[in-house]
Amino acid sequence: MNVFYNSLHNQHRPPNEIFDGNRDPHQEVPERVDQVLRALEGTEHLVSDAQPNLRERQALLGMLGQLHTSEYLKFLQTTNFGKDYVYPSVFPYRNEAQSSAHPVAQRGLFSFDTYTPLNNTTFETALCSAYLAQHAAIEALNSNEVQYALCRPPGHHAEPAHMGGYCYFNNGGVATQTFRNANQQNRIAILDIDFHHGNGAEKIFGEIEEVLTVSIHADPNKKFPFFSGQVTNAYVSNRNFPLPLGTTNSQYEQTLKLALEAIRKHHTTHLVVCFGADTHKSDPIGGFLLTTDFYTEVARQIRALKIPTVIVQEGGYNTASLGENVVAFxxxxI
Ligand SMILES: [Zn+2]
Structure with missing residues (x-):
């Protein structure tokens, strides 16, 4: 399988996330990708460093404009955040909130948490991460083979006008939009199997019938992102499967079967899998009990759909086990 990564990902290195008044060590660290690359050494996967050229960069920016608002993109691209990471502190809670040009107000306007800081490297690394998803989708269209985008920073929490949950651009959305732009007849499903709800894709594609968003994740009464992920009929084309903390392999497998059934019923022609290994029993911020071997079984069941597929890396914060979990998946x- 082709594995695409960005060798400059480690420029994105936020030292802290702010939770409950504390500056905690940031969980989304460069070592995550380094560990995955190390685990891939000696396997038959073809690992390549994929960077956009000028033309591809322009095309990608155009596509991001189909997923995110122009104000949000302009904010990320043109603001001088400086070398040190900055954080939002206040958020516009009023529906009739008035605009303010103050940098603190602007940060809050485009964020939904305090885990997703910004500096002058953020735009570039997030753009290069999104490029991996686009590149993998183009390869999937050309080859009909499964492709893996080792994205960092992750993307599945990024909404049209908001960063959050360590995510800036919706990488899975980029892969999806690549499939859509290739042929308007394509029917895409996004299967989000990160531990946390895939709120970004739901928000971006929820009203678009030909894109089905399916997410299996932790009960939002217990875990981030809290304000989405319940079973709901609020969207035209969305299925949410919240699961309790302590979910085991066999419990997860039952739900996976339902998710895959929904994807079959959708007459899906192209699949995007947002894969997070924070469902692993050892994950420091997760809460499921999945095991490394089980990821191979999850992948086999997805592969049985027999449709062109892009895997996009999302979470997974036990850095020591992330590599073997990805390889198992x-x-x-194969
Ligand atoms: Zn996650």
Whole structure:
């Protein structure tokens, strides 16, 4: 399988996230990708450093404009955040909130949490991460084979006008939009199997019938992102499967079957899998009990759909086990 990564990902290195008044060490660290690359050494996967050229960069920016608002993109691209990471502190809670040009107000306007800081490297690394998803989708269209985008920073929490949950651009959305732009007849499903709800794709594509968003995740009464992820009929084309903390392999597998059934019923032609290994039993911020071997079985069941597929890396914060978990997952597609 082709594995695409960005060798400059480690420029994105936020030292802290702010939770409950504390500056905690940031969980989304460069070592995550380094560990995955190390685990891929000696496997038959073809690992390549994929950077956009000038033309691809322009095309990608155009596509991001189909997923995110122009104000949000302009904010990320043109603001001088400086070398040190900055955080939002206040958020516009009023529906009739008035605009303010103050940098603190602008940060709050485009964020939904205090885990997703900004500096002058953020735009570039987030753009290069999104490029991996686009590049992988183009390869999937050309080859009909499964492709893996080792994205960092992750993307599945990024909404049209908001960053959050360590995410800036919706990488899975970029892969989806690449499939859509290739042929308007394509029917895409996004299967989000990160531990946390895939709120970004739901928000971006929820009203678009031909894009089905499916997410299996932790009960939002217990875990981030809290304000989305319940079973709901609020969207035209969305299925949410919240699961309790302590979910085991066999419980997860039952739900996966339902998710895959929904994807089959959608007459899906192209699939985007947002894969997070924070469902692993050892994850420091997760709460499920999935095991490394089980990821191979999850992948086998997804592969049985037999449709062009892009895997996009999302979470997974036990850096020591992330590499073997990713390799276990990719093994199921071979
Ligand atoms: Zn997650």
């Amino acid at each position: 990719l093994t199921g597609f």
